[in-house]
Amino acid sequence: MDKLELREKINSVLQNKIEKIVISNPIKKELGIRVDISYKQGYFMVVRYTEKQSFTSNIKEDELPQILLEFVDNFKQFNFFNNENEFIIKISKNNKIFLNKLKNKSKINTFKGNNRTKNYIFTEGERIEPLIDMGVFTKEGKVVHSMYDKFKQINRFIELIDDFIKNYDKKSINIIDFGCGKSYLTFLVYYYFKFIKNIDITITGLDLKADVIEKCNETAKKYNYSRLKFELGDISEYKPTEPVDMIITLHACDIATDYALFNATKWGVKMIFSVPCCQHEVNAQIKSNNLPIITRYGVIKERISADFTDIIRCNLLRAMSYNVDLIEFIGFEHTPKNLLIRANLTEIPKNIRENYKKEAEDLMSAFNFNQTLHTLLLQEKLI
Numbered sequence: 001m002d003k004l005e006l007r008e009k010i011n012s013v014l015q016n017k018i019e020k021i022v023i024s025n026p027i028k029k030e031l032g033i034r035v036d037i038s039y040k041q042g043y044f045m046v047v048r049y050t051e052k053q054s055f056t057s058n059i060k061e062d063e064l065p066q067i068l069l070e071f072v073d074n075f076k077q078f079n080f081f082n083n084e085n086e087f088i089i090k091i092s093k094n095n096k097i098f099l100n101k102l103k104n105k106s107k108i109n110t111f112k113g114n115n116r117t118k119n120y121i122f123t124e125g126e127r128i129e130p131l132i133d134m135g136v137f138t139k140e141g142k143v144v145h146s147m148y149d150k151f152k153q154i155n156r157f158i159e160l161i162d163d164f165i166k167n168y169d170k171k172s173i174n175i176i177d178f179g180c181g182k183s184y185l186t187f188l189v190y191y192y193f194k195f196i197k198n199i200d201i202t203i204t205g206l207d208l209k210a211d212v213i214e215k216c217n218e219t220a221k222k223y224n225y226s227r228l229k230f231e232l233g234d235i236s237e238y239k240p241t242e243p244v245d246m247i248i249t250l251h252a253c254d255i256a257t258d259y260a261l262f263n264a265t266k267w268g269v270k271m272i273f274s275v276p277c278c279q280h281e282v283n284a285q286i287k288s289n290n291l292p293i294i295t296r297y298g299v300i301k302e303r304i305s306a307d308f309t310d311i312i313r314c315n316l317l318r319a320m321s322y323n324v325d326l327i328e329f330i331g332f333e334h335t336p337k338n339l340l341i342r343a344n345l346t347e348i349p350k351n352i353r354e355n356y357k358k359e360a361e362d363l364m365s366a367f368n369f370n371q372t373l374h375t376l377l378l379q380e381k382l383i
C-alpha cells in the first residue's frame, strides 16, 4: 500500500470538520477489533476495543493524522463522519486505497457521551427559543461555548428520564425541580414532556433566588409555557398543592438535596432523579478512631465524605421502599459532581428495608457523623 497516498487521502478528509471516526475490519483481531474516535471540544477521545476490553485515551487535534496512520497496519476500513457526510477510506486486498463520500444518514451529533449506543434527546442546531433567550444556544442554534458542559449534563439527565418513563402511561405529569437556579434543566424537561412526549406537564422550579425566579417566570410567560412556573422558597418549607409524580434536582447544594429527597419520600413521589452537590455536612463531622487514615488527607476525606453521604441517601431511600440506582451519569470532565440518584417507589419487605437503614446507621456510627436525610426521616418516624 502506498502510505503517502493514504496520508494524503486522510489529510484531505480531515479538512471536513470530522466529529467521529470508526476504524474497523481488522487484519489480526488480537491487535484490536475496532477503534472509535470522537471529537470532544478541543481534543479527540480514542477508544480502542479488543474482544474483551476497551482502552480510552485522549489526543490533541494535531496528533490525529499520525494516530490514524498508526492504525493502518491492522485495519482496512476508516469511516469518517461530520454532520453532513460520511467519508469511507477502504484498503483493498491488493492494497489499493479507495475513498468514497456519502450523505451521513446516521446524523452523528457532537453530544454523544461515553455511552455510544444512545442519542441525546436534544441536538445542536435544534431551535429551542427560550434557551436562546437564556444564553444556552446562539441564535443559529449552536451551543454557547461556556454552556457546553451544562448542556451536556442536562441532555444526559433527560436521556435518563427518557429511559425510565418508557412505560409511563399517564397523560399528565407533575414535576418539581428543587433548587432550579437558572432553570436550563427545568425548561428542557418541560420542552421534552410537552413537545417530544406529548404529555401534559406541570413543572414547578423552586429556588431561593428572587432574581432568577422572576426572570424564569418572564421567559416562561413570553413563550406561553403556561404550566411551567417558578416559585421563590426554601425546599425545606415547600408544600405542594397537587400530588407530585417526579422530583428532580441538579446540583442542589449540600443538604438542600436531603430536603428534596425527604419531601419526595414523605409525599410518596414515585420517581426521583437527583444529582447531589457540595456534600459538606459529613465532611465537617467525619472521624474514625479505628481508621484515622481515612480522614487524614483533606482531599480524600472530602471525596469519601461525599460518597458516604450519597450511599447513605441511597440506603435511606431503599429503607423508604424505593428501588435505587446510583449512576455516573456523565464523564468527570464535564462535572466532578457526576453521580445521579435514580429512584422509583416500589414495595420492599419490612425486614429488608430495616436492614438498609441499619447499614446506613452502622456507617454513620463507625465514622461518628449525623446525616440530614436520616435525621429528618427519624423525626417524622418514617424509618
Ligand SMILES: C[S@@+](CC[C@H](N)C(=O)[O-])C[C@H]1O[C@@H](n2cnc3c(N)ncnc32)[C@H](O)[C@@H]1O
Pocket (backbone or CB within 6 Å): 178, 179, 180, 181, 182, 183, 184, 185, 206, 207, 208, 209, 233, 234, 235, 236, 249, 250, 251, 252, 253, 256, 277
Ligand atoms: C448549583 S445551583 C444549581 C442550579 C440548577 N439546578 C442547575 O443545575 O443549573 C444550586 C441552586 O440551589 C438553590 N438552593 C440551595 N438551597 C436551597 C434551598 N434550601 N431551597 C431552594 N433552593 C435552594 C440555590 O439558590 C441555587 O440556585
